[in-house]
Amino acid sequence: MSVEDARAAGRLILVAEDDAINRKVIYQQLAILGYAAEIVDDGKKALTAWRQGQFALLLTDLHMPEMDGYSLAQAIRSEEAGKARIPIIALTANALRGEASRAYGVGINDYLVKPVSLERLGALIEHWLARATSPVANSVEDSTVTTEKVIDVEILGDFIGNNPVKVREFLQDYRVAAEQLQAEMHQAARQGDLQQLASYAHRLKSSSRWVGASGLGDLCAELENLGRTGKKAAIGECLSRFDRNHAAVMAAIEHFLKDAE
Incomplete structure (x- = not known):
């Protein structure tokens, strides 16, 4: 599927990853899974791309120069301001205590530790793409715009x-x-x-x-x-x-x- 076809179908994925090897791995994994993606190498570029494009989901590293994944998620959630929210999945090489909690606290929906298997990555992407188009999920999201820093009702x-x-x-x-x-x-x-x-x-x-x-x-x-x-x-x-x-x-x-x- 081409980028434009994926955009038209509402399945285009935005990836933010600063490491060149990791970018290649993620691109290959997404291609095998049948997804098209636009890939950038830092959070600032990801924020610009998100503002300009129609993306169905964001995969972001948490630790990047210029703007890290936490700041990127916070900026996106702030700008969405009650509108439909893009699912955000964090990718990180660090399984540090408290990092997942911090990620959820800034509005990130899910969290994966690299390296991640094709099966796990594909299942998680499909889960969040399905939620993004679910009327029930959207009704829950609309009600949690101001609560995302302390509670994520979607988990319940x-x-x-x-x-x-x-x-x-x-x-x-x-x-x-x-x-x-x-x-x-x-x-x-x-x-x-x-x-x-x-x-x-x-x-x-x-x-x-x-x-x-x-x-x-x-x-x-x-x-x-x-x-x-x-x-x-x-x-x-x-x-x-x-x-x-x-x-x-x-x-x-x-x-x-x-x-x-």
Whole structure:
């Protein structure tokens, strides 16, 4: 399929990758999978190309000169401002702790560690191309424009099926449970019961990741570890970061639920 044919069919892929060998590998993989792509070597060029072209999906490296993948995703999400959102898949050679959470936090939809198999790459591209044309997925995306930095409701939809009514029900239940667990975590911290704090953090970690609040889930994991290992001195500062993220997630959920009414 040519670039113009792919553009007309709504299946043209934009690739941002600064390493020449990686560009060749990705180009070959996409060709084998039957996709046409435009490939650029940094984030600034990718942003310019995105502004000028009609792309169905963006594959971007996270660590590039000029503009990295995080900044590229943030710029695109900001400019979309309530319009249809292009699916963004991050490609990186680094499986660093917290990197996936940071990627999701700037509006990146999915994350792959290089080298990636043809099967995995093809499955992920098809998944997000299908979501981009799904009425249910688009209705969820429209409601999450202002929430993308702290929660990705699409993740919940992927787990339970993209039923807007069920998504709202789960978010309502999560909000009640998360507020209760926050109060219990603070009480445990005040009482010096670090094991109980870790237990509460563990429970909230799981549910937060289910609903797409990956950043809050990571903070819960950090609190759980501090509690289990008895590092009392570090808990206060971590709880402060947790509280800020928790408040942002609760506000984002409230915004989403109001928009979905």
